[in-house]
Amino acid sequence: MPRRLTALLLSLCALAGCGVQTEGRAAAPGAGPSPEASARTVGRAEAAQAFELLRRLDDAWRDRDCAAVERLTAWAESTLGGRACEATRNGRPAPARKEYSDPEFFLPATAGDDRWFAALAREPGPAYFLFVHQGDHWRLAAGPVPVDGGDAPEPVADPDGGAAASAVPGDDPSTGVRARLVPQRYLTYLTDPAGVSGVRFAKGDAAADLLKELGERPGRVRPDRLTADVRLVVGPQRALALPEGGALVFHALxxxxxxxxxxxxxxxxxxxxxxxxxxxxxxxxxxxxLTGTEILLAVTEVTARGRLSTVAFRRALAELSTG
Known part of the structure; x- marks a missing residue:
C-alpha cells in the first residue's frame, strides 16, 4: 500500500524519579494538597482529587463547553478535545463516556518539574488514565485507554510493602532504553507491512489488527484512492516498571x-x-x-527481552477536512 511516512522526532524526556508509591484504591477526595504536598511529590489525596476532574470533563463534553474541555486536558486528550469538541456544536454526537471508578494510583515518589501519575480504574471495565500537572492545575493527558483483552499487568511490587511500582528513568541503561524505544518501534511496525524491520506483535494484538487494516482498507474503498501517514505524537515519555525488567509505556500516534x-x-x-x-x-x-486525522492512545508492555504487546488501546477521530 503506498504510504508517505512523515518522521517526527520523539521527545526523549527523562522520567522523573525512580520510586513510585501506590496508594491503593481511591477514597473520597480530600480538601486538596497541603503546602508541603504541593512541593513536588504527588500524594494519594491529591491524586484522588485530580481523578475527580473526569466528572467535570464529562460535564464539559455534555454541555459542549469546549473551553472547559481545553482547560481540563493536555497532550493527546487536548488534541482529541479541540476540533472534535467544536464538531459536537454542529450536531456530531459527543463521545460516550463511562463513569470510571475504583482506581488504583501509581504515584512518582519524586517528580521534579514533571508532576504526573497514572491510574488504573477497575469499573465499569479496566482502563488506564494518565494525569499531568500543567500550569497551575491537573489535566487529563490520556484516558480512558481500555485494557485490551486480558488482565492488566501488575507493576513491580516492593517486598517491604512500600512502593508498588517505579517510574522508569529514560536514561536507564537497560529498562529505560527499551521503554524509550517503544513508541518508535510501534511506529516502525505500522509502517513496515513487509516486516523487514523485525518488529513483531502477536496475532490478535491491537497493533497487528491495525496493520492489517492499513493494508486492506484502500482495497475496500475502491474506486476511491486512500493513503495513510502514521506519525508519533510528540510528548514526554512516561513508563512504569514491570517484573523481570519489563516496562509499561504510555504513548500515542x-x-x-x-x-x-x-x-x-x-x-x-x-x-x-x-x-x-x-x-x-x-x-x-x-x-x-477527505483528510482525516485519528489519534491512537496505547499502553504497551515491553519485556526484558524486548517483546512488545499492546495492553490497552483507544482510537478516536481528531480532525476532518475536505481539503
Missing amino acids: EIEYRQRPGAGRSTLAHPIYGRDDLRGFTGGARAAE
Whole structure:
C-alpha cells in the first residue's frame, strides 16, 4: 500500500524519579494538597482529587463547553478535545463516556518539574488514565485507554510493602532504553507491512489488527484512492516498571488518512467517515475529498527481552477536512 511516512522526532524526556508509591484504591477526595504536598511529590489525596476532574470533563463534553474541555486536558486528550469538541456544536454526537471508578494510583515518589501519575480504574471495565500537572492545575493527558483483552499487568511490587511500582528513568541503561524505544518501534511496525524491520506483535494484538487494516482498507474503498501517514505524537515519555525488567509505556500516534475520488469521478464512492462526522467537522454531508486525522492512545508492555504487546488501546477521530 503506498504510504508517505512523515518522521517526527520523539521527545526523549527523562522520567522523573525512580520510586513510585501506590496508594491503593481511591477514597473520597480530600480538601486538596497541603503546602508541603504541593512541593513536588504527588500524594494519594491529591491524586484522588485530580481523578475527580473526569466528572467535570464529562460535564464539559455534555454541555459542549469546549473551553472547559481545553482547560481540563493536555497532550493527546487536548488534541482529541479541540476540533472534535467544536464538531459536537454542529450536531456530531459527543463521545460516550463511562463513569470510571475504583482506581488504583501509581504515584512518582519524586517528580521534579514533571508532576504526573497514572491510574488504573477497575469499573465499569479496566482502563488506564494518565494525569499531568500543567500550569497551575491537573489535566487529563490520556484516558480512558481500555485494557485490551486480558488482565492488566501488575507493576513491580516492593517486598517491604512500600512502593508498588517505579517510574522508569529514560536514561536507564537497560529498562529505560527499551521503554524509550517503544513508541518508535510501534511506529516502525505500522509502517513496515513487509516486516523487514523485525518488529513483531502477536496475532490478535491491537497493533497487528491495525496493520492489517492499513493494508486492506484502500482495497475496500475502491474506486476511491486512500493513503495513510502514521506519525508519533510528540510528548514526554512516561513508563512504569514491570517484573523481570519489563516496562509499561504510555504513548500515542496519529494516522492521517487522505481519500480522493477515483479517475473520472467528482465525489467519493465510499467515504471512510460517516455523515455525522462529515457534518460536524465540515458542515456538509458529502465531500469531493477527505483528510482525516485519528489519534491512537496505547499502553504497551515491553519485556526484558524486548517483546512488545499492546495492553490497552483507544482510537478516536481528531480532525476532518475536505481539503
